[in-house]
Amino acid sequence: MQQAEVLNPRVANQACEDNTNFTLVLGGPLYQLYLRTKLARPTLELVPRRVASIALICWLPLLVLSLLNGSALGGVAVPFLLDLGVYTRFLGALPLMVAAELIVYQRLSPIVQQFLDRGIVLPQDRARFSDLVASAKRLQSSALAEGILFVAAITIGHWVWKENMMSDAPTWFASSIGRGQHLTLAGCWYAFVSLPILRFILLRWYFRLFVWYRFLWQVRALPLHFHLFHPDRAGGIGFLSGSVSAFAPVLVAQTILLTGIIGDRIWHAGATLPTFKMEIAEAVAFLMLLVLIPLTFFLFGLEEAGRKAQREYGILASRYVEDFRCKWIQGQGTEGDRLLGTSDIQSLADLGNAYSVVSDMRLVPISKSEIIRLAVSLIFPILPLTLTMVPLDKIIDRLIKLVF
DSSP, X not given: OHHHHHTOHHHHHHHHXXXXXXXXXXXXXXXXXXXXXTSOOTTOOOHHHHHHHHHHHHTHHHHHHHHHHTOSSSSSSBOGGGOHHHHIIIIIIHHHHXXXXXXXXXXXXXXXXXXXXXXXXXXXXXXXXXXXXHHHHHHHTOHHHHHHHHHHHHTHHHHHHHHHTOOSSOBSSEEEETTEEEEOHHHHHIIIIIHHHHHHHHHXXXXXXXXXXXXXXXXXTSOOOOOXXXXXXXXXXXXXXXXXXXXXXXXXXXHHHHHHHHHHHHHHHOOOGGGGHHHHHHHHHHHHHHHHGGGGGGHHHHHHHHHHHHHHHHHHHHHHHHXXXXXXXXXXXXXXXXSTTOSHHHHHHHHHHHHHHHHTOOSSSOOXXXXXXXXXXXXXXXXXXXXXXXXXXXXXXXXXXXXX
16 A cells, blocks of 8 residues: 555645645655655655665766776776765765755754744734745746756756866776867766766755745745744744754765865875865855855844844833832832842842843854854865875874873
8 A cells, every 4th residue: 555655646746735834855857756666755755765776877887887998996097996076976975965855854844834833923924824835845846947957967067067077187987089088988877877967966956945045035024923032042933943954964965075076186186185275165164154044034033023022121121120129129118028038039030031031132043053063064074084184094093192
């Protein structure tokens, strides 16, 4: 019964058309292909099957063809099995981007639902909110959009690769004949199958980020009801910071790609890691901004809510402290009131703590610790390249000396 459900388009369509369940990953021609080839169920299970299938399509033929061509281990300047970029692209970044679909689906839908569960979207605006969810789902599942992305991957993407990534030295995918470079059989599969699939999956994720941007920008325009005294210090929309961790695997996949490119330049072109410090910093900053920028859409709303909260709570606090002063400083309390053991002192302290929640309200619903965790996760795949600067045996010797 479960296998029949996989190929049932009615079940898949219901999963895509449910306007109460936000999604950026259910729908589109590739999703339908997953269902028809039994590489996924309607809610994107079977991740290992999809990852293994795409790795077999993109990497295994390259290995076989390079072995047949004699360029797998030697015979050229850059043999296949010594090309770090091939591993990072097709056994690292691409599987991670494919697996990230399930992560984004499972994490992003509950995040969006909290606009309703927390009362941020008022009951009278729920119909408009549902329309925005439906609009986002229609856009992300657009066959036309995926078609444009696919054409861009095999045309513009190929042109950019040919102009910037082709080396003059003979490699496993291209040989020097005469004045130009000519693709080998492995190179043809690499250029016209493996790389286009990688580019398409990557462009598809950027399109999904655009849909996410568009959705949050439209939600921002609704008359949202921020909770001025919410302990998340973000007007009650602190849950949006979860979108950063949801998209993190997609961002990490791109730093894995960068690691492969830099690693090949170091090992095959004699470059050094410090040469790429600006490129690394720019890439990490760009990837962080990709997921942080949409959180700034609520900046003006939160700023206005913060001013309102400080005004309202300031008035309340003034009344309380004046009453406290009259009662305990000026002695205008009722006869028999004793300062020792009174709850008024604790209430005054609680008032100060509550006011700090209002005065420290963040204009962007994410904390510094979450930003630091994102930066660390992006830098982590690049750290192995530091071994090209200090030999591994020296690192081990230094660690042993530190421990013992």
